Amino acid sequence: MSTEIVPVPGQKNGRDAGVETQEESRRSALGQAAGGTATRVGSERGEAGGSEASGRVRVAGLSVSFERDGVVRPVVHDVSFDLGRGECVAIVGESGSGKSVTARTLVGLTGHGAVVEADAVELDGVDVRGFSEADWRRTRGLRVGFVLQDALVSLDPLRPVGKEVEESLRLHGWRDRRARRAKAVELLEQVGVPAADVRARQRPDQLSGGLRQRALIASAIALDPDLVIADEPTTALDVTVQEQVLALLDQTKQRGVSLVLISHDLSVVARLADRILVMRAGRVVESGTTHQVLTDPQHAYTKALLAAVPGEHTRGQRLSPPDEDGAPTAPAPRGSVRPVPDGSGEVEVVLEATGLAKRFSLGGSTTLTAVDDVSFTLARGRTLGIVGESGSGKSTTARLVLGLSAPDAGEVELLGRPWSVLSEAQRRPRRGDISVVYQDPLSSFDPRWTVERIVEDALPRDGGTGRRNRTERRQRVADLLQAVGLPEGTARRAPLRLSGGQRQRVAIARALASEPSVLVLDEAVSALDVSVQAQVLDLLDDLQQRFGLSYLFISHDLGVVYHVSDEVLVMKDGRVVERGTAEEVFERPQQPYTRQLVSALPRLSA
Amino acid sequence: MLTVVGIALVAPAALATHDPYALDLGASLQPPGGEHLLGTDVAGRDLWSRVVWGARPALAIGVGAAATSLVLAVVLGVLAALGPRLVAGAVDRVIEVLFSFPSLLLALLLVALLGPSAWTQALAVGIGTAPGYARIIRGQVRAVRSAPYVEAAVALGHTRARILRQHVLPNALRPLVAIAALSVGQSIVWASSLSFLGLGVAPPSPEWGALLDAGRAYVTHAWWLTVVPGVVVVALALAATTVGNHLQAALERSEA
Amino acid sequence: GGSNAGGATPSTAGGASGSDDHIVYAHQQEPPCVFGGWIEQAYLSTQVLDALVSLDADHRVVPWLADSWESSADGLTWTFHLKDGVSFTDGSPLTAQAVAYNFDYWVQGGNSTAAVWLAGYYDSAEAVDSQTLRIHLSRPYPRLAETLTQGYFGIQSQKALTERTAEENCAAPIGTGAFVVDHWTRGQEIVLTRNEEYTSPPANAQHTGPAYVKTLEWRFVPDGTTRVSSLQAGEVDAIYDVPAIDWKGLGEGGYQQLKYVTPGRPQQISFTTTTGPFTDERVRKAFAYSLDRKSLVDTIGRGLIPYEGNGGVSQTTPGYSQEVADAYSFDLPKAEELLQQAGWTGTDPDGVRTKDGQRLTVRFPYATGTIIAADGATILQGVAEQARAAGFDVQLIPVPPSGFWSGLYSTAEERDLSAGYWTSVTAGILWINWRPTTADAPNHNNSAFYDDPVLADLITRANSTSDVAAQNALYAQAQEYIADHALSIGVYDRISTLAVSPRLKGVWQENAQGGPVFYDAHFTR
Amino acid sequence: MWALVALWGAATAAFFAQVLLPGDRATIILNIRAGQPIARTPEELADINAAYGLQDPVLVQYWHYLSGLLRGDLGDSYQQHRSVAAIIVEQLAPTLTLTLTAIALAWAIMLVTVVLTAGRPRAGRLASAVEVAAASTPHYWLGIVLLVVFALQLGWFPVVGAGTPAALVLPALTLAVPLAGFLGQSTRSAFETALQQPFVLTARTRGASDLQVRVRHVLRHSLLPAITLSGWALGAIISGAVVVEAVFTRSGIGSVLVTAVNNQDLPIVTGVVVLVAALYVVANLLVDLLHSLVDPRLEQS
Ligand SMILES: Nc1ncnc2c1ncn2[C@@H]1O[C@H](COP(=O)(O)OP(=O)(O)OP(=O)(O)O)[C@@H](O)[C@H]1O
Numbered sequence A: 001m002s003t004e005i006v007p008v009p010g011q012k013n014g015r016d017a018g019v020e021t022q023e024e025s026r027r028s029a030l031g032q033a034a035g036g037t038a039t040r041v042g043s044e045r046g047e048a049g050g051s052e053a054s055g056r057v058r059v060a061g062l063s064v065s066f067e068r069d070g071v072v073r074p075v076v077h078d079v080s081f082d083l084g085r086g087e088c089v090a091i092v093g094e095s096g097s098g099k100s101v102t103a104r105t106l107v108g109l110t111g112h113g114a115v116v117e118a119d120a121v122e123l124d125g126v127d128v129r130g131f132s133e134a135d136w137r138r139t140r141g142l143r144v145g146f147v148l149q150d151a152l153v154s155l156d157p158l159r160p161v162g163k164e165v166e167e168s169l170r171l172h173g174w175r176d177r178r179a180r181r182a183k184a185v186e187l188l189e190q191v192g193v194p195a196a197d198v199r200a201r202q203r204p205d206q207l208s209g210g211l212r213q214r215a216l217i218a219s220a221i222a223l224d225p226d227l228v229i230a231d232e233p234t235t236a237l238d239v240t241v242q243e244q245v246l247a248l249l250d251q252t253k254q255r256g257v258s259l260v261l262i263s264h265d266l267s268v269v270a271r272l273a274d275r276i277l278v279m280r281a282g283r284v285v286e287s288g289t290t291h292q293v294l295t296d297p298q299h300a301y302t303k304a305l306l307a308a309v310p311g312e313h314t315r316g317q318r319l320s321p322p323d324e325d326g327a328p329t330a331p332a333p334r335g336s337v338r339p340v341p342d343g344s345g346e347v348e349v350v351l352e353a354t355g356l357a358k359r360f361s362l363g364g365s366t367t368l369t370a371v372d373d374v375s376f377t378l379a380r381g382r383t384l385g386i387v388g389e390s391g392s393g394k395s396t397t398a399r400l401v402l403g404l405s406a407p408d409a410g411e412v413e414l415l416g417r418p419w420s421v422l423s424e425a426q427r428r429p430r431r432g433d434i435s436v437v438y439q440d441p442l443s444s445f446d447p448r449w450t451v452e453r454i455v456e457d458a459l460p461r462d463g464g465t466g467r468r469n470r471t472e473r474r475q476r477v478a479d480l481l482q483a484v485g486l487p488e489g490t491a492r493r494a495p496l497r498l499s500g501g502q503r504q505r506v507a508i509a510r511a512l513a514s515e516p517s518v519l520v521l522d523e524a525v526s527a528l529d530v531s532v533q534a535q536v537l538d539l540l541d542d543l544q545q546r547f548g549l550s551y552l553f554i555s556h557d558l559g560v561v562y563h564v565s566d567e568v569l570v571m572k573d574g575r576v577v578e579r580g581t582a583e584e585v586f587e588r589p590q591q592p593y594t595r596q597l598v599s600a601l602p603r604l605s606a
Numbered sequence B: 001m002l003t004v005v006g007i008a009l010v011a012p013a014a015l016a017t018h019d020p021y022a023l024d025l026g027a028s029l030q031p032p033g034g035e036h037l038l039g040t041d042v043a044g045r046d047l048w049s050r051v052v053w054g055a056r057p058a059l060a061i062g063v064g065a066a067a068t069s070l071v072l073a074v075v076l077g078v079l080a081a082l083g084p085r086l087v088a089g090a091v092d093r094v095i096e097v098l099f100s101f102p103s104l105l106l107a108l109l110l111v112a113l114l115g116p117s118a119w120t121q122a123l124a125v126g127i128g129t130a131p132g133y134a135r136i137i138r139g140q141v142r143a144v145r146s147a148p149y150v151e152a153a154v155a156l157g158h159t160r161a162r163i164l165r166q167h168v169l170p171n172a173l174r175p176l177v178a179i180a181a182l183s184v185g186q187s188i189v190w191a192s193s194l195s196f197l198g199l200g201v202a203p204p205s206p207e208w209g210a211l212l213d214a215g216r217a218y219v220t221h222a223w224w225l226t227v228v229p230g231v232v233v234v235a236l237a238l239a240a241t242t243v244g245n246h247l248q249a250a251l252e253r254s255e256a
Numbered sequence C: 001g002g003s004n005a006g007g008a009t010p011s012t013a014g015g016a017s018g019s020d021d022h023i024v025y026a027h028q029q030e031p032p033c034v035f036g037g038w039i040e041q042a043y044l045s046t047q048v049l050d051a052l053v054s055l056d057a058d059h060r061v062v063p064w065l066a067d068s069w070e071s072s073a074d075g076l077t078w079t080f081h082l083k084d085g086v087s088f089t090d091g092s093p094l095t096a097q098a099v100a101y102n103f104d105y106w107v108q109g110g111n112s113t114a115a116v117w118l119a120g121y122y123d124s125a126e127a128v129d130s131q132t133l134r135i136h137l138s139r140p141y142p143r144l145a146e147t148l149t150q151g152y153f154g155i156q157s158q159k160a161l162t163e164r165t166a167e168e169n170c171a172a173p174i175g176t177g178a179f180v181v182d183h184w185t186r187g188q189e190i191v192l193t194r195n196e197e198y199t200s201p202p203a204n205a206q207h208t209g210p211a212y213v214k215t216l217e218w219r220f221v222p223d224g225t226t227r228v229s230s231l232q233a234g235e236v237d238a239i240y241d242v243p244a245i246d247w248k249g250l251g252e253g254g255y256q257q258l259k260y261v262t263p264g265r266p267q268q269i270s271f272t273t274t275t276g277p278f279t280d281e282r283v284r285k286a287f288a289y290s291l292d293r294k295s296l297v298d299t300i301g302r303g304l305i306p307y308e309g310n311g312g313v314s315q316t317t318p319g320y321s322q323e324v325a326d327a328y329s330f331d332l333p334k335a336e337e338l339l340q341q342a343g344w345t346g347t348d349p350d351g352v353r354t355k356d357g358q359r360l361t362v363r364f365p366y367a368t369g370t371i372i373a374a375d376g377a378t379i380l381q382g383v384a385e386q387a388r389a390a391g392f393d394v395q396l397i398p399v400p401p402s403g404f405w406s407g408l409y410s411t412a413e414e415r416d417l418s419a420g421y422w423t424s425v426t427a428g429i430l431w432i433n434w435r436p437t438t439a440d441a442p443n444h445n446n447s448a449f450y451d452d453p454v455l456a457d458l459i460t461r462a463n464s465t466s467d468v469a470a471q472n473a474l475y476a477q478a479q480e481y482i483a484d485h486a487l488s489i490g491v492y493d494r495i496s497t498l499a500v501s502p503r504l505k506g507v508w509q510e511n512a513q514g515g516p517v518f519y520d521a522h523f524t525r
Numbered sequence D: 001m002w003a004l005v006a007l008w009g010a011a012t013a014a015f016f017a018q019v020l021l022p023g024d025r026a027t028i029i030l031n032i033r034a035g036q037p038i039a040r041t042p043e044e045l046a047d048i049n050a051a052y053g054l055q056d057p058v059l060v061q062y063w064h065y066l067s068g069l070l071r072g073d074l075g076d077s078y079q080q081h082r083s084v085a086a087i088i089v090e091q092l093a094p095t096l097t098l099t100l101t102a103i104a105l106a107w108a109i110m111l112v113t114v115v116l117t118a119g120r121p122r123a124g125r126l127a128s129a130v131e132v133a134a135a136s137t138p139h140y141w142l143g144i145v146l147l148v149v150f151a152l153q154l155g156w157f158p159v160v161g162a163g164t165p166a167a168l169v170l171p172a173l174t175l176a177v178p179l180a181g182f183l184g185q186s187t188r189s190a191f192e193t194a195l196q197q198p199f200v201l202t203a204r205t206r207g208a209s210d211l212q213v214r215v216r217h218v219l220r221h222s223l224l225p226a227i228t229l230s231g232w233a234l235g236a237i238i239s240g241a242v243v244v245e246a247v248f249t250r251s252g253i254g255s256v257l258v259t260a261v262n263n264q265d266l267p268i269v270t271g272v273v274v275l276v277a278a279l280y281v282v283a284n285l286l287v288d289l290l291h292s293l294v295d296p297r298l299e300q301s
């Protein structure tokens, strides 16, 4: 069969009249298929098929490109895979590799300006390439449930989540409001939302990320579809919540539903997938059973991807291949105990917090204690990791340490001298000693500025402003950019045009500009793709080695924290619940909460 | 379009076919076409030439009003967002009071005080539209003030003044370029409304609002006297708005 | 336009309202009160209040509330004999006492315009008996009866004036008239209803007894085009102040057209004679000669607005001098010569004449929206443009109403030219406009600031002359004097126009001020 | 609380602006009553000055005015001999009817065009251009054109027909079209932003049609700026109403205000200003209420 164009909703792709007639015949074929909720189209009815009878999904030779302003940009090339009933296929790969585009094509929502070509795209043996918009509407939600990427923003923020779940029902013929409401609550219960009837009336912003993700799943499985596509269902979730969501999907799969699971994280999909597809730059570079791919990766990229997942096993190792992105070649793998650059053997404390507390007023008389009696010390050249679920007070602690907000109790000392008790004017000359890198570097840059200006702005001020001084400063910026492994031309570019990893490097370069002793990293790698994250983590390690920096490393990702930290604080509800060396905390957790956290740590195993 | 306006501003004589003030009592109310491109008014004055000569006062009012309005708005907006608490609070109220004060009344009072003229119009429209823009600027400054990059600058140890100068003001006032262009168009529309109410520029000035007002009495007999200046006002406002939108888009693109 | 010309469509049984008893009339301006000193108020007052006397089409004073009247030989006492059996609409009877009360009420602030007319003459009023009124004057005033025909002299119920609030008397004065104010929807209309007991029409009315129609809806529609359109659309039965541009079309469309040229001071331009370039008579004359007033008015007035060359009184005023009106016809060379003589010999790059380095700039404030309507403003622009040819730089300064009423530009220092009119039944208006200012009686109505005993003497003598021909001769002399010294030049006559649906008959304009009279109005089938 | 401050501020500003106007107020009152602009003698003015306390020091007059205001007494009109409150109450209804109808019409126009065209390349750009043009159209011009075309030429609507619903159509449309342009512009950009939101795709994956998504999800996300603007429009009625009332010969607050300013009828002017300020307060309350109805998240903050 020759390749044809699958009409994309939202834009009529009337390139040739043939499509129209094609559509007509498809519609009649699907007339039966979408006849009602009870009848499902078996593969044997798929007249247009010619496919394996048992297949839920068959994709062959799928290519997608996007056309904008006359420019055609191919993003997916020749992707093929099959998925049987009750099976799970995982698509992994770095950001932008085409995972989501592939998934969206399965429900005909590839996007504006998409040109889709395929030898076959079949759902239950029915060729969907000629589907009309109406055909698609009857398919989506009813036969295919879709859990979108960005779970946290994928629910209408203005509507109660119950209504969102109900919408799936309403769109597919559930007329009775009361029945719909009852069913929605039932579904929420089914996906493990506690007090579902109360939660159903709440809006997404009143729910935690995990609950939102579950509500989203509930709306996707509301009509008991045969196929569920879950795009990055666990990103941005705490490990514990991530574990619950995966378990939920596992149950779904047990019920015989086929699953397409998408992630950039091999360790996450390892639990569920029967088979894995590794994508890179729009192509499938490797595919096979989960066991094959995890234990015996063939492609170098798959290997790198596996190596890039930080955690217990990666401590003291580099995460990224040495040649990536022009990063400086790494020193030899180091031992688990790091050398203290001081050389004296004595531990020099650069940062000390004692009994920090911070309360916020929530309007009226209610206050929230965001940080409660937090104490720690950070030694030169060492890394202190802080983990904890969302809202546990990590960022607040960071702001207190940085002197950006004043503690209600307790004190911070920097380099052995008082810090938090000073006035801002007194602190100002010493601000160079401590700097910060945030999760979202972009918003921390003035949007009008180039990389050079951003970094230069952070250089310590020194008297004269002559031309010589100017060139010196330029040189210093160039050195810094080089130190963080940014290619030469970066200086004059606007940060918006850089990739996520590059931006984070700029942020780090800026943080280093004042030659600080302490670097506070608040979720500094959380937004990055595993492979990019690996590069940045390696970079941080290099810098620590070279400059003897001390890191206060904040993350909700246990694997990352385990990878980088010498010591670890575990926070919960503003308090430190456990502390110790990384090994102590992760290998021999004392507190039940920590134990629960650690047990949820995804491990690479087939 | 813009070139024509440009020429009309710089050298109206080059475009005009007649003296915009010269009476030709024999050619009263000629329809468009023939010797008079856009027809004549009741006193036989050539409408095309009047429209061309009218561009200057019309734009002067538009630009003058926009400038007045934006200067006022920036001062008020920045003070309300950044001033010391007491000042900010007071300015905040001033903005609200001005905002709730019927702008037309303001114009009426100003005209009563200063007499009808282009300056009065520019001032009246400027003051009338300033509170709206002041609110936008206040919001911008407040948003920028709490932007992460401002906090980043604090963390870098920069002084308040430096942060204000380097980050807050430039970023908060950036949308101003687009607003300014929009406001020129809106001001012309506004000012022409004032002319309609007889608060405009002294006749026989061919300022567009005045033309419109004068044509009104003949609307059923000489449609061109109403339609032409009206279309011109709308077209210019449209052009200014489009320029504003493009400027804004260009600014955003230069960032991207 | 004119699609509805030729009468009502079959569905319209009667007037615009669809009823035979109901007239909808669209007027231009809304006054603050029904009774007062403004002509807009006089127009309304005429519907509701009867005056002592009325003026007929031949400019003769005829009976209204007074059956007859006579003045004493020395001219200092006037006696009016009132109609019997007339009642105010509040039930109180019309008595000489009540009328006398009205006279005192007017001069004591109740109606400042009436007061101006009586000032200097009126002394007191007394009721000789219930129906005989005697007015005592301090000086003879032969034209008193004519004066009293104006709408400012409508008689109100003494009871209402003394017992009701100012607000009530403002909105619904109580008279003996053919109509009664029913209600006033401000900004929209005043609804008048027929006085069923009406017994006192003026002698020049066409019938007796109550008015023909039950209600009169007096709408306020400021925009001329809208008024014309609503008449054509059949929404109203009659409109006031027809725009010049529409006059011809409405006539061709079959509408009745009524036009009244107001006697009194025409729309004229006065020169400031005490300061500035126009202190020099030659410059005033040069200005007058530089204008082609007639073609200007004829073009812009479209044949409706009459050209008026006389700066003193309008062509319908008794004693009008045509000779004066014909003076100063357009003569540019003469204008230039006069300016040359006056020393305005230089010319600057803009073509404006100069003298000793000073430009011949003259300021010409005019009241927009009140005294000078749209057509008038265009004519003034034409005046400015024409004078430019002779080297005058005329700066037109439109004065908004608030400034106008507050007396902005009312001093000699603030203006070189001024424009304005003043309605009046007699040439006695000359006295108001030209009486010199004295220490104890400043004359703020002397818009040329011209204090001249010769002119004053002419006018005072005319005012006191009871023989009409002799009086008119003196008035004509006064007009000539004004023209000879180029104190004021006429431009156009103030007119009052009506356009009436072909089906509505019997509408006429009263002859003192040209207001519409609906007492005789009725619809025809 | 700020509402009271705004009321007081507006009233004070209006009072002093009027007091600053050139000319003696008693003279003006007399001149208008007589229809002649001339200087007056002290005897002539004495009565008026006494009646309205115009000879008192300005601060005393201000005090009288403010204390009257506190008692809810706006004073009496100089020309109409009536209480200002009565005048305003009487004229408010037609103006409010006009404004509310106009806002409703504007919303209807805006909703239909935005929902149907936003985010669509060609139709969207065209509609957006039309909106900009509409927003730049002067009221009086639009009014005259509508009047000439629909009332005079086509005769579909009455020319003056005061009070009838049919007579409301053209004036309301005159105010509505530019407002719809403004509303459309701000709603459109919010709408297009919302169209990009992931939850839109979610709804689509459930099987919702494009129109369903637009109406049920996206629209609500794009309403806030339009609501704010409408609040402003409700308060800004005077400026628009003045023109429309003049063009269509309607009664209402606008024409009262113009006449009052022309006549320097101070009590009316300040009364109207206080009224408008009060309208703003009400409009602001309404806007806040609607905001939290549309976006319940705002309620908490
Ligand atoms: N609607 C669209 N129009 C144009 N380009 C698009 C569109 N959607 C996706 N792309 C491009 O297609 C490529 C693949 O995107 P896709 O979202 O499938 O990546 P992904 O593998 O899901 O990445 P991530 O892990 O970041 O979600 C990217 O380069 C992206 O920019």
Ligand SMILES: Nc1ncnc2c1ncn2[C@@H]1O[C@H](COP(=O)(O)OP(=O)(O)OP(=O)(O)O)[C@@H](O)[C@H]1O
Pocket: A360, A361, A368, A369, A370, A388, A389, A390, A391, A392, A393, A394, A395, A396, A397, A556
């Ligand atoms: N400025 C503030 N006003 C009120 N409450 C605040 C403020 N900043 C933080 N909080 C609250 O304090 C608590 C701790 O917040 P914090 O940002 O420190 O958590 P976190 O551990 O960094 O969480 P996450 O992993 O989501 O970033 C949260 O409940 C948060 O809502």
Ligand SMILES: [Mg+2]
Pocket: A099, A100, A101, A149, A231
């Ligand atoms: Mg994706």
Ligand SMILES: [Mg+2]
Pocket: A394, A395, A396, A523
């Ligand atoms: Mg945080």
